[in-house]
Amino acid sequence: MAMRSFASTSTLLLRARPCTFTLLCRHHSSGPPPIFAPSGSTSAHTEIPYAEPNLASSAYLPPQPSAPPPEQLSPEATQSTPLDLTPEQRRLLEEIIRVDQAGELGANLIYQGQHAVFARGKDKKLADIVQHMWDGEKKHIAVFDKLITQHDVRPTALYPLWKVAGFALGAGTALLGKRAAMACTEAVETVIGEHYNSQVEALLRTFPTNHPSIPLLRQILQEFRDDELEHLDTAVENESQMTPHHALLSALIAAGCRGAIGVSERV
Amino acid sequence: MASSVPQQLLRLALPLIPKSGFTAHSLQLASLSLPAPHTPPAPGYTTHTLNGLFPSPPPLPYTSTHSLSREELKADAQGSSLETERVGPAMALVQEWLAEGRRDMVGRIREVGVRGEAGVREGLRQRVRYNEPVLGQLVQALALLGAPTTTALSSPSALLPFPSPAPHLSHVARIAHDLAKVSGDESQGADWYLSRARLGTIYGLAELHLLSPSNALTPSERVESTLELVDTLLERSRSMQKSVEGAGAFAEWVGKSWMGMGRSLGL
Numbered sequence: 332m333a334m335r336s337f338a339s340t341s342t343l344l345l346r347a348r349p350c351t352f353t354l355l356c357r358h359h360s361s362g363p364p365p366i367f368a369p370s371g372s373t374s375a376h377t378e379i380p381y382a383e384p385n386l387a388s389s390a391y392l393p394p395q396p397s398a399p400p401p402e403q404l405s406p407e408a409t410q411s412t413p414l415d416l417t418p419e420q421r422r423l424l425e426e427i428i429r430v431d432q433a434g435e436l437g438a439n440l441i442y443q444g445q446h447a448v449f450a451r452g453k454d455k456k457l458a459d460i461v462q463h464m465w466d467g468e469k470k471h472i473a474v475f476d477k478l479i480t481q482h483d484v485r486p487t488a489l490y491p492l493w494k495v496a497g498f499a500l501g502a503g504t505a506l507l508g509k510r511a512a513m514a515c516t517e518a519v520e521t522v523i524g525e526h527y528n529s530q531v532e533a534l535l536r537t538f539p540t541n542h543p544s545i546p547l548l549r550q551i552l553q554e555f556r557d558d559e560l561e562h563l564d565t566a567v568e569n570e571s572q573m574t575p576h577h578a579l580l581s582a583l584i585a586a587g588c589r590g591a592i593g594v595s596e597r598v
Numbered sequence: 599m600a601s602s603v604p605q606q607l608l609r610l611a612l613p614l615i616p617k618s619g620f621t622a623h624s625l626q627l628a629s630l631s632l633p634a635p636h637t638p639p640a641p642g643y644t645t646h647t648l649n650g651l652f653p654s655p656p657p658l659p660y661t662s663t664h665s666l667s668r669e670e671l672k673a674d675a676q677g678s679s680l681e682t683e684r685v686g687p688a689m690a691l692v693q694e695w696l697a698e699g700r701r702d703m704v705g706r707i708r709e710v711g712v713r714g715e716a717g718v719r720e721g722l723r724q725r726v727r728y729n730e731p732v733l734g735q736l737v738q739a740l741a742l743l744g745a746p747t748t749t750a751l752s753s754p755s756a757l758l759p760f761p762s763p764a765p766h767l768s769h770v771a772r773i774a775h776d777l778a779k780v781s782g783d784e785s786q787g788a789d790w791y792l793s794r795a796r797l798g799t800i801y802g803l804a805e806l807h808l809l810s811p812s813n814a815l816t817p818s819e820r821v822e823s824t825l826e827l828v829d830t831l832l833e834r835s836r837s838m839q840k841s842v843e844g845a846g847a848f849a850e851w852v853g854k855s856w857m858g859m860g861r862s863l864g865l
Contacts, residue, residue: 373786374786374787432786436787476784476786479786480784483779485790486786486787486790488791490786490787490788491787491788
């Protein structure tokens with residue numbers, strides 16, 4: 332109970348950062364597991380989920396064949412990039428998209444590594460929990476693959492490195508046990524959630540809103556931030572804080588994530 | 599959108615390059631065609647005006663070996679120093695000519711309406727043909743690309759005993775990126791770099807072939823021979839890519855087979 336209240340408090344604190352009006356609704360996609368399109372794959376070699384109604388990210392995902400037609404956005408919002416940005420705004424936009432794609436790649440590989448270990452164990456429920464969180468990350472990377480092409484952003488040159496590092500971190504912490512794996516999730520999702528938050532703030536502060544792709548990007552970042560915070564809650568609910576040396580492990584993983592963010596923004 | 603006087607001047611000088619070369623003289627002649635009120639009296643903008651519009655550091659021996667004496671400073675201010683011509687105006691003209699070459703290449707691919715490998719081929723051929731009218735001055739243009747743009751004090755690369763390869767690599771990389779983008783390449787991660795490296799290598803080799811001295815051939819014959827080389831390189835690199843992909847798929851199959859065998863043995 333104490334742990335749950337800590338998670339809720341930390342989550343609320345994190346959410347309280349951006350600006351008051353973004354607190355009014357959650358944008359995440361909790362609910363049934365996503366349904367995946369029969370073809371196509373992301374840059375993390377994962378499936379591409381179908382669009383879910385009423386979520387900003389759906390603008391970049393294939394619609395379900397049986398679903399009602401989605402709300403139409405202007406093609407400008409999903410197919411073009413603003414051309415009137417200052418060099419500083421352009422740099423910021425590129426950094427945001429490059430580092431977020433790299434982060435989502437890392438998250439996918441972490442969950443893949445954890446799932447590879449837990450799927451071979453006896454605790455199938457645990458494997459399902461990790462699978463559920465991984466499925467959420469598949470949507471994120473699918474959307475950033477589209478955004479990076481739309482805004483003509485160079486992906487990080489360290490793509491192969493993050494793949495190996497992500498898988499190794501996920502599998503390594505899973506081998507240490509359920510609690511260590513959840514502590515890893517908690518630390519990673521905390522850093523990613525904070526990072527999305529600061530990006531939403533930066534977009535609000537720095538960018539004009541006359542190009543429809545920018546408000547859409549901001550909504551997507553808010554949606555993904557809330558998804559990540561839901562994963563954080565899941566990790567805490569699954570005893571992440573009962574792992575031995577929790578504070579040290581969390582601090583190490585969080586420092587590694589922050590380092591990777593700093594490098595991926597530039598390289 | 600109205601362009602600045604230097605920009606207008608560069609655009610007006612482009613048609614003069616085949617006759618007057620990548621020189622300040624081309625810009626001087628072009629200045630006579632500037633719209634009023636910018637039209638200067640004949641014979642056009644002076645060297646000092648052009649140096650002011652397209653600034654560049656004085657030649658290296660002048661700045662790096664000793665401090666300027668009082669007389670040298672006065673001569674420099676009066677424009678009567680003995681230094682050789684500054685490269686700023688000519689370099690700006692080369693950069694504009696290269697940018698126009700990329701616009702021409704992109705325009706051609708869009709005009710023909712082909713994407714994928716066919717678009718790449720069309721774009722590469724167009725870019726090679728773009729060199730033909732200035733084939734005699736191409737070596738000069740590429741040499742100018744490597745000229746220092748800063749003084750040794752502001753950039754350590756100016757101290758290198760040989761011209762920095764960075765401007766040439768950047769020139770080829772820009773062509774490769776524009777080609778990939780306009781032909782619909784949506785590669786992600788490491789593939790993004792590989793596809794551009796492939797296209798950059800092909801264009802770089804084609805340009806080297808174009809520059810290699812061959813007195814027996816006319817410019818159009820040299821271009822035709824280079825176009826044949828482009829086709830060969832495209833074909834070879836594609837078959838090499840297929841072999842690598844085949845090797846990757848084979849390695850994956852081998853790995854999965856071993857995993858299957860391991861599972862069947864209860865591991």
